[in-house]
Amino acid sequence: MRRGEDFAVAIRRGDRAGRRTLVVHMKRRDELDTPPLVGFVVSRAVGGAVTRNLVKRRLRHLMRDRLHLLPRGSLLVVRANPPAASARFERLAAELDVALDRLLGRRGSDPQARTDGRR
Template sequence: MLPSGSRMRRGEEFANAVRKGSRAGRPTLVAHLSVRADTDEPPLVGFVVSRAVGGAVIRNRVKRQLRHLIRDRLHRLPRGSLLVVRANPPAASARRERLAAELDVALDRLLRRREPPKAHMDGR
């Protein structure tokens, strides 16, 4: 399970990540990442699973799967970051392996965008 101190609970944190952060979409999920430069707090992660995904049982199953997957990837997030993972309707029928692969691709994209551009070898 995701540690309690790493869970996003406040609406303004969700809004900040979604409105001001970078976005990476996949068929089963969309990830939004915002990094607060003014804090050295551990990363916070929130999940959005709407009724479009399915009934309460399915939504809760998807949330549990995503929380478990994020727990193993939490160390990759920079300190002060806010990550919101929004499940799309195909997440309801996706296997855990597919969710994990798409989460990895989305996180890779978001984290790569944060890296400064590499200088050319010839100094240009």
């Protein structure tokens, strides 16, 4: 996702699921002919440029494996909170899974059982 309008729509009009290290906003759209779009927000509150880029790369890598879970045409924004800077990769994965499960309506999974980011 690159357009500011898409970020604004997902954040202002979409559903939200927050965790300690990140917040995920998702807006479902009726445009079934387009793939889901994902954007990342990592502010200066997370850390310096090197830290922000590291967090963004980790989140991008995690979302790559979960992209198939998103409905077609949806807009998803992953916003990193300051604790994401010191969180281990496995913790980011687990919290992203819990947030996505909540947004996608899958309540059957136990967030404590998944610490390695796998299903």
